[in-house]
Amino acid sequence: MKQRGRWAANPEIIAQHSTHQAIRAMTLESLGMNSKVIYRRCLPGGTWQRLLPGVILLHNNDPTPDQLVHAALLYAGESAIVTGEEACLRYGLRLPSADGPRQVHLLVPHRKKLNSAEFVTIERTRYLPAPWQRDGVPLAPIVRAATDLVRRTRNSESVSRILIEAIQRGSCSPQALAEELNRGSQRGTAIPRRLLAEWSDVRSVAEAEAQKLAALLPNPPTHQNAVLYDRSGGYAGRPDFWWDDVGLAWEIDSVEFHFRSADYARTLRRNTRYAALGIAVVQTLPSRLRTEPKAVLDELSDAYRAAETRPRPPVSLHIPPEDLRTAG
Structure with a gap:
């Protein structure tokens, strides 16, 4: 009862232990809240909602993008990194409209046994990059985030737009993107490989x-x-x-x-x-x-x-022969 009195007498302590109003159920239990109380508050019509296994949102309205991301990170644990569409958006890339609800793609160490759930896609990888921090969110480097996204995109036009954004706004070179595709799984790389090969001889993408x-x-x-x-x-x-x-x-x-x-x-x-x-x-x-x-x-x-309607300007695609003779 002493622990229960702690959160009941000071409700603000729950908010203090949350991240963007997302919190682990085990954290609530550590503050003395009974699991039955947690479950009851997440029932339809309750004041909270369950977003992911073991992750609670401290209101019953639609979650914001930030709340979805932080809930996903709470679910996956400290080593998780955001990649794919969500990371690209946070880098400022303008992406084609995605079909369906917003998804959060996370990279975790290969040794970690964790399954995808709800709106979270878990990818276990042996090539976990060092994260870039943006507004408290660990992101995969932009080259990795963009290639992770195109690997899961089947429409060639959408793949093209994503790669062009990564090159023009994300300052990724076609070579760096191709090297990143070579480094990871080859599944889903046929379209981006073909496009990057075509662009190798184009001065501006x-x-x-x-x-x-x-x-x-x-x-x-x-x-x-x-x-x-x-x-x-x-x-x-x-x-x-x-x-x-x-x-x-x-x-x-x-x-x-x-x-x-x-x-x-x-x-x-x-x-x-x-x-x-x-x-x-x-x-x-x-x-x-x-x-x-x-x-x-x-x-x-x-x-x-x-x-x-105008006279053609006095220019040519080759140096005129008479000028070559004069120069010689």
């Missing part, structure tokens, strides 16, 4: 999306990543996409993915060269390729029609 979109145009680009020269053989630029018949450039770039000031300065110098040579250029945010594809196609079509 966003161009992979742009290629698909450009194919829908009535007048697709004639060249990609072609080097342009002015009349004197000087370097004029290397647009992501180029319409050689009308002298139109399409660049997939923006400060959205320019993490260094030098990148932004280089973009300004490039645009100045284009303007001096009379090259029309369309610039597109990488994110708009997914969020506004029709608007992007309309802009490119309008720009192509406008370029047709």
Whole structure:
């Protein structure tokens, strides 16, 4: 009775021992609460709810994402690490909408005998990485979190979007993602391996999306990543996409993915060269390729029609032979 009086006389002590209002049933028992009292409070219409085996939420409303994550960590124990979708979201990646209720994917040491339960997926691994702490939550490194997610994603379009987010917003290189796929289980890696192999020769991963979109145009680009020269053989630029018949450039770039000031300065110098040579250029945010594809196609079509009405700028894909002779 003495222990029971401890929590009954001081209800705040329960909240003090919880994490985001999630608490282990054994912790409640250690505070002197009888298991029958715990069970009764978790019955329909009760003030609490059971989220996972041995884990209680100290209210009966819908749990928040933070409460689901901390409940999962309480269930799995101290060595558990959040990976997959939940970790990617906490790193700020913009992911395709998931089907079904929110799941929490946890990595635990291979020696630990623990089963998945409710909304928690338990993965036992011999390659448990050192966690990154974000707001008190241990996360798998972003390369591991992203590859763990794509391994469990069957839709190729969704896999593509996840990998592009990891590369562009998460600063993961395609090589690092491929190496992480090689390190773990090979199950579910066929689609991401194929995509990463395709992207190995693409200067900007966003161009992979742009290629698909450009194919829908009535007048697709004639060249990609072609080097342009002015009349004197000087370097004029290397647009992501180029319409050689009308002298139109399409660049997939923006400060959205320019993490260094030098990148932004280089973009300004490039645009100045284009303007001096009379090259029309369309610039597109990488994110708009997914969020506004029709608007992007309309802009490119309008720009192509406008370029047709102007004299073609004095640039070529190769240094003119007469300039080569002069230079020699």
